[in-house]
Amino acid sequence: MFNYIVRRLIMLLPVLIIVAVIAFLATHMMPGDPVRLILGDFATEDQVMALKKELGYDKPLFIQFFVWIGQIFHGNVGESLFLHQPVTEAILSRLEPTILLALVGQTLGVVIGIPLGVLAAVRHRSWIDQSAIGFSLIGISIPNFWLALVLILVFGVNLRWFPVAGYRPISEVGFGVIKYIVLPGVTLGFMQCGIIARMTRSAMLDVLKQDYVRTARAKGLSETVVITKHALRNALIPVVTVIGFSLATLLGGTWIVETVFNIPGTGALAITSIMRRDYPIIQGSMIFVALIYVLVNLLVDISYALINPRIKYR
Amino acid sequence: MSRTKKFLTLFCLAILVCSCLVLIGCSQEKPAEVAAPVDQEAAKFGGTLVVAKPASPPHLDPDKATGPEISDIMYHVYEGLFEMNDKYEPIPQLAEGYTVADEGKTYVITLRQGVKFHNGKEMTSDDVVPSINRWLNVNGGGAKVKPFIASVTADSPYQVTVKFTEVYAPFLNMTASYASNQKLVIRPKELIEKFGEEVITEPIGTGPYKFVEWIPDQHVKLAKFAEYVPVTSPASGEAGARIAYVDEIKFQFVTEPAVRVAGVQTGEYHFADQVPTDQYDEFAANPDLQAIIVNNDKNMLLTFNMGQAPFNNIKARQAVSMAMDLEELGRGMVGNEKFWTLEPSLFAKGSIWYDADAGQGVYNVVDLEKAKALLKESGYDGKPVVILQGREDPNESPGAMVLKSQLEKIGMVVDVQLYDRATVVDLRAKVDTWNIHLSPFRAVYADPQVYGAWMGTKGWITNWDDADSKKMDDIFARMIKEIDYTKRLAIVKEWNKEVYTTLPYIKTVNFSRLHLANKSLQGYVDFPQSCFWNVWLEK
Numbered sequence: 001m002f003n004y005i006v007r008r009l010i011m012l013l014p015v016l017i018i019v020a021v022i023a024f025l026a027t028h029m030m031p032g033d034p035v036r037l038i039l040g041d042f043a044t045e046d047q048v049m050a051l052k053k054e055l056g057y058d059k060p061l062f063i064q065f066f067v068w069i070g071q072i073f074h075g076n077v078g079e080s081l082f083l084h085q086p087v088t089e090a091i092l093s094r095l096e097p098t099i100l101l102a103l104v105g106q107t108l109g110v111v112i113g114i115p116l117g118v119l120a121a122v123r124h125r126s127w128i129d130q131s132a133i134g135f136s137l138i139g140i141s142i143p144n145f146w147l148a149l150v151l152i153l154v155f156g157v158n159l160r161w162f163p164v165a166g167y168r169p170i171s172e173v174g175f176g177v178i179k180y181i182v183l184p185g186v187t188l189g190f191m192q193c194g195i196i197a198r199m200t201r202s203a204m205l206d207v208l209k210q211d212y213v214r215t216a217r218a219k220g221l222s223e224t225v226v227i228t229k230h231a232l233r234n235a236l237i238p239v240v241t242v243i244g245f246s247l248a249t250l251l252g253g254t255w256i257v258e259t260v261f262n263i264p265g266t267g268a269l270a271i272t273s274i275m276r277r278d279y280p281i282i283q284g285s286m287i288f289v290a291l292i293y294v295l296v297n298l299l300v301d302i303s304y305a306l307i308n309p310r311i312k313y314r
Numbered sequence: 315m316s317r318t319k320k321f322l323t324l325f326c327l328a329i330l331v332c333s334c335l336v337l338i339g340c341s342q343e344k345p346a347e348v349a350a351p352v353d354q355e356a357a358k359f360g361g362t363l364v365v366a367k368p369a370s371p372p373h374l375d376p377d378k379a380t381g382p383e384i385s386d387i388m389y390h391v392y393e394g395l396f397e398m399n400d401k402y403e404p405i406p407q408l409a410e411g412y413t414v415a416d417e418g419k420t421y422v423i424t425l426r427q428g429v430k431f432h433n434g435k436e437m438t439s440d441d442v443v444p445s446i447n448r449w450l451n452v453n454g455g456g457a458k459v460k461p462f463i464a465s466v467t468a469d470s471p472y473q474v475t476v477k478f479t480e481v482y483a484p485f486l487n488m489t490a491s492y493a494s495n496q497k498l499v500i501r502p503k504e505l506i507e508k509f510g511e512e513v514i515t516e517p518i519g520t521g522p523y524k525f526v527e528w529i530p531d532q533h534v535k536l537a538k539f540a541e542y543v544p545v546t547s548p549a550s551g552e553a554g555a556r557i558a559y560v561d562e563i564k565f566q567f568v569t570e571p572a573v574r575v576a577g578v579q580t581g582e583y584h585f586a587d588q589v590p591t592d593q594y595d596e597f598a599a600n601p602d603l604q605a606i607i608v609n610n611d612k613n614m615l616l617t618f619n620m621g622q623a624p625f626n627n628i629k630a631r632q633a634v635s636m637a638m639d640l641e642e643l644g645r646g647m648v649g650n651e652k653f654w655t656l657e658p659s660l661f662a663k664g665s666i667w668y669d670a671d672a673g674q675g676v677y678n679v680v681d682l683e684k685a686k687a688l689l690k691e692s693g694y695d696g697k698p699v700v701i702l703q704g705r706e707d708p709n710e711s712p713g714a715m716v717l718k719s720q721l722e723k724i725g726m727v728v729d730v731q732l733y734d735r736a737t738v739v740d741l742r743a744k745v746d747t748w749n750i751h752l753s754p755f756r757a758v759y760a761d762p763q764v765y766g767a768w769m770g771t772k773g774w775i776t777n778w779d780d781a782d783s784k785k786m787d788d789i790f791a792r793m794i795k796e797i798d799y800t801k802r803l804a805i806v807k808e809w810n811k812e813v814y815t816t817l818p819y820i821k822t823v824n825f826s827r828l829h830l831a832n833k834s835l836q837g838y839v840d841f842p843q844s845c846f847w848n849v850w851l852e853k
Contacts (some may be wrong), residue, residue: 031733031736031737031740031741032734032736032737032739032740033736033739033740033743034736036736036739036740036743037735037736037739038372038379039379039380039454040379040380040381040454040494040495041380041494041739041753043380043454044457044766044773047454047457048743081372082372082373082530083372083530083531084373084513084515085530090530149572152572152573152576153576156576156580157576157579157580160580163580163582164573164576164577164580164582165568165570165573165576165577165582166566166568166582167532259569259570260570260572260573261573262566262567262568262569262570262573264529264531264532268531269531272370272531275734275735275736276372276736277736
């Protein structure tokens with residue numbers, strides 16, 4: 001297992017290099033000029049050319065690329081054109097709310113989604129099953145931004161239980177951060193519930209038909225033991241895969257929720273940077289997201305071995 | 315599953331969905347009451363004012379960019395030698411007064427004494443001269459003035475002389491212009507020496523509020539400057555007395571309009587900059603809210619790319635003018651008629667540059683048959699005319715769609731291309747990627763020539779270069795040298811007439827944005843740039 005983990009971590013490097021190349025080409029080839037956005041609508045051509053020269057954007061693309069790669073190997077991913085702070089600092093400073101949102105959303109999704117999926121599978125074709133299907137369909141289908149606005153209206157404006165938007169860090173408010181995370185966390189969790197419930201139900205239905213489940217029942221084991229110890233554990237592999245994928249997505253930043261709730265997370269940073277063509281941040285964000293996906297996938301693969309002892313990595 | 319159970323399941327789901335829709339549709343039905351103007355004698359000190367702004371600034375140096383997201387905040391920290399009053403005239407603010415000599419080529423400016431910077435130092439000519447020089451070298455407005463400058467000198471600690479090589483009429487107006495962050499603001503000389511022409515990251519000014527903190531994309535905090543000494547003249551526009559009633563101002567960046575509105579409704583924000591105009595009636599009916607329509611706010615200019623066919627031909631431009639029903643355009647582009655008006659003058663009523671006779675016989679004169687004939691005469695070949703607009707702007711994209719339908723009636727093939735702002739700005743700078751662009755300008759300016767577009771035809775995106783552009787350049791050249799207001803107004807009127815004759819751009823409608831304030835905010839006075847001195851919070 002240790003060798004496997006080391007090999008996977010070593011493979012991280014070529015993946016990040018490929019992502020870096022794609023990130024650079026994608027950002028520089030899309031239309032839009034950050035220099036004109038910085039200077040404003042009435043900038044003269046002289047001002048535009050002067051700033052391009054200052055930023056190095058007057059040089060050929062391949063020279064810009066090698067300069068950037070050279071900086072990366074010195075640990076410098078670049079500096080934001082708009083925030084005037086290093087890219088790593090800009091991303092790291094926004095990680096706290098993104099991680100909190102991801103954890104809350106995913107926890108809600110798992111804590112509600114898995115039991116709901118199990119219940120639906122066990123009570124297959126009953127009204128419980130149909131309700132669970134309906135609920136998960138709603139969770140997957142409802143647009144994030146609509147649900148966010150409804151929650152703001154109900155719980156922020158009408159009931160005044162939570163602030164309508166904004167975020168204050170843990171260092172400032174301690175556990176008070178919870179009130180800023182609840183509504184966006186529920187928004188994210190609702191969709192995660194739907195996805196996880198459906199996947200759990202589908203996996204459980206497959207497993208419940210298996211011979212070893214019939215054997216377990218025939219041996220006189222209680223239904224609870226049959227479901228939780230024999231069926232669920234075998235059904236978890238595809239569920240864990242989905243959880244891993246969605247966790248990686250959440251950690252990469254959910255820009256819709258962050259934008260609506262005005263939470264300064266990595267998703268909002270990425271989207272804002274794309275809108276204003278902040279090349280260093282866009283490139284840095286793409287590499288960051290790739291890193292997250294690779295690491296989360298590694299954790300998911302490790303968890304397979306923990307859930308199913310038959311799976312061994314060498 | 316039985317049919318009954320299926321029905322019950324679907325029924326429950328339907329109830330859930332309907333309940334959500336009802337909750338969204340619910341609004342507070344309360345009697346309409348508009349907040350009456352409040353006497354400043356009732357003002358209270360204290361509290362933190364929270365303002366929700368739609369966009370985050372890229373930095374805090376108004377000299378280094380033209381976006382209002384910087385100056386909306388930082389003009390509470392910085393002050394100008396001159397500031398605009400509510401008639402859009404430059405009034406001494408950090409200056410005590412001035413004299414003009416040498417037939418308009420010399421300005422002798424006397425400075426106020428005892429004005430303190432936020433670092434405790436007194437402002438003198440040692441600070442004003444480097445501030446003017448930085449403004450000339452770095453600021454977009456100052457850069458337009460620089461070619462005309464002969465010298466800037468300190469005569470004494472409280473007097474500065476600015477000499478020009480030739481008469482430059484817009485000078486004082488330009489120093490007070492808030493448009494595109496053109497204002498000449500005064501900073502300590504040590505700060506200017508430290509940062510030179512780079513972005514200043516330690517804002518120190520003389521304003522009623524001093525800079526405290528900036529968290530990029532989150533907020534900017536300002537705190538009351540205890541040693542601020544206001545001028546004694548009454549407040550008017552951005553000129554006159556500035557009293558810091560609130561202890562702190564927090565500019566919170568909230569991009570989603572619905573969230574800005576929700577925040578004002580709950581009191582988390584006291585003021586929301588730019589909210590949806592289609593909710594005006596709902597806001598006006600709510601006694602806890604103040605719906606503020608910004609008067610003399612913006613106008614939309616239809617700009618032609620005259621660097622290529624078909625609009626390098628005046629007949630094609632005239633055809634467009636005659637095809638445009640501006641009332642239909644106003645309804646489609648802006649909506650509620652409380653928020654737009656027809657106005658042919660390039661500068662709105664209330665400005666000293668208003669021209670009551672502008673556009674006669676041309677503005678909003680619709681004649682589709684004549685338009686078709688003119689288009690044919692222009693030699694239009696049926697190639698698609700590209701209208702290039704921003705997707706996110708609430709006025710540009712619907713305006714483009716209305717324009718498309720109007721131009722198609724006269725036989726034009728129209729291709730509306732909507733992009734994000736970065737792409738629009740990039741494509742607009744090229745000659746061969748667009749034909750028409752709707753561009754918002756301000757309805758009122760400090761001076762007819764604050765923009766490069768109106769100092770010379772090369773200063774805007776029109777790619778205009780023919781005999782008519784040379785004639786227009788001649789008008790601009792005379793306008794810039796005329797310091798007598800009456801004579802200069804006559805040239806402005808000549809310019810308006812020439813615009814309606816040659817149609818490099820077509821004035822469409824004047825329109826307003828909508829701000830929203832909580833009832834706890836008192837003393838706010840409408841002005842195109844939001845100012846939060848002289849306001850206070852009622853508990």
